[in-house]
Amino acid sequence: MSLVNFTKTELKNLFSKPVTEKYPDGPATYKDVTRGHIENNMDACVLCAVCQMRCPTGAITVDRKKQTWSIRPFSCIQCRRCVDNCPKKSLSMAKEYTKPDVEKSQLDHELSDRQKEVLAEQARQAAERAKAAMLASKQKAAQAMESAARKTVETAQKDGDANNDPESKDGE
Ligand code: SF4
Ligand code: SF4
Secondary structure (H helix, E strand, O other), X not given: OOHHHHHHHHHHXXXXXXXXXXXXXXXXXXXXXXXXXXXXXXXXXXXOOHHHHHOOOOOEEEEOOOOEEEEOOOOOOOOOHHHHHOOOOOEEEEOOXXXXXXXXXXXXXXXXXXXXXXHHHHHHHHHHHHHHHHHHHHHHHHHHHHHHHHHHHHHXXXXXXXXXXXXXXXXX
């Protein structure tokens, strides 16, 4: 670089705004495409665990018993796979980076009370449907058995009538 070019660059840098930000002394700004961290709307999540299965780093844990969705931010590589595969669209990628911490802790999120009620009602309805389907299938099987037994009795009666028919015996 010639001295002229160097001087020009120096002067330009001296009198223009810095390209860097004074974060954390000032607020950070994020581009539209920034992949900061994963957020989950616990009003929409159904704990189906698709995100857990698709996460390449095992950062997500779904616990249906405790009704929690958890993520380990230090394991997340912001690939967005969980967001793109969530059937309920409850996951999103927030622009802001997670706050610095001294521990690699797991963040647990509990289902909202409203969502707990919704899922409990869905489970109750599914159990009722399964019970009704089982009853219907039992009834169908019982009807089939009854019909088969009736046919057997009818056939036996017909055979008995034919054997006792004198005309039928004369013809022999
Ligand atoms: S975040 Fe989406 S994919 Fe993950 S458990 Fe909840 S509903 Fe399923
Ligand atoms: S963004 Fe990628 S690495 Fe992070 S939790 Fe989702 S699937 Fe896992």
